[in-house]
Amino acid sequence: MNSDDMKILAGRTAADALVKSGMKLGLGTGSTAVHVIGRVGELLACGKLRDVAAFPTSFQSLMDCEKWKIPVFTLNSRELEGGLDLTIDGADEVDGENRCVKGGGGALLIEKLAAYASSSFALVADERKLVKSLGMSFPVPVEIIPEARVQAARALEAFGAEVILRAALRKAGPVITEHGNLILDVRFRESADPVVMEDEINRIPGVVENGFFTRLRPVLYAARGDGTVEVRK
Ligand code: 5RP
Numbered sequence: 001m002n003s004d005d006m007k008i009l010a011g012r013t014a015a016d017a018l019v020k021s022g023m024k025l026g027l028g029t030g031s032t033a034v035h036v037i038g039r040v041g042e043l044l045a046c047g048k049l050r051d052v053a054a055f056p057t058s059f060q061s062l063m064d065c066e067k068w069k070i071p072v073f074t075l076n077s078r079e080l081e082g083g084l085d086l087t088i089d090g091a092d093e094v095d096g097e098n099r100c101v102k103g104g105g106g107a108l109l110i111e112k113l114a115a116y117a118s119s120s121f122a123l124v125a126d127e128r129k130l131v132k133s134l135g136m137s138f139p140v141p142v143e144i145i146p147e148a149r150v151q152a153a154r155a156l157e158a159f160g161a162e163v164i165l166r167a168a169l170r171k172a173g174p175v176i177t178e179h180g181n182l183i184l185d186v187r188f189r190e191s192a193d194p195v196v197m198e199d200e201i202n203r204i205p206g207v208v209e210n211g212f213f214t215r216l217r218p219v220l221y222a223a224r225g226d227g228t229v230e231v232r233k
Contacts, residue, residue, distance in 0.1 A: 148206020
């Protein structure tokens with residue numbers, strides 16, 4: 001199986017196993033989460049699923065929900081009241097305790113809001129995302145307000161990390177997030193404790209959120225090249 005096939009398998013398997021009628025559902029962002037949204041859309045269209053209220057975690061996810069006619073609401077709406085039953089999302093890296101790094105697509109702020117607002121959280125990934133230590137191979141995204149660019153980068157470098165301002169593709173200059181902010185990509189040179197770093201990074205002035213997700217114990221649906229899916233709690 002190639003990585004696209006694994007993403008489809010992980011996304012659809014998790015949706016089939018976890019999504020139930022009447023749920024308030026956080027729907028993640030990226031090339032794996034898109035298959036969760038597609039499967040939820042299919043199940044709604046054929047009547048196997050009913051009365052789902054979805055909260056998309058990015059503009060991309062919103063457009064996918066629109067395409068599949070999945071009813072969407074803001075987290076503050078009367079339908080959701082700031083809470084979700086389940087969020088299913090992709091990840092850039094997942095360690096042995098199912099802690100993860102997210103934000104490769106720049107949607108970490110709302111992704112974290114959704115995950116931390118949910119009674120249960122599930123990750124969908126292919127086996128290439130499984131790592132021993134987070135943040136050393138795939139950099140940890142840190143969303144900052146523009147005015148904090150130099151100061152926050154310096155503070156992050158003091159953790160012994162390499163820090164790069166994320167550049168836009170097909171636009172001159174940096175990526176601007178959906179909230180008008182910048183992203184610093186932070187690669188640790190030595191293994192760092194993700195639980196400590198999730199809190200420490202957010203203490204830096206001007207940091208809005210970072211891509212370590214350590215306070216939840218998600219269930220992981222990891223697709224393997226041999227066509228199997230490991231469900232790891
Ligand atoms: C977006 C994310 C994505 O979930 C993460 O980057 C994984 O994406 P993909 O499934 O395309 O590899 O956090 O902000």
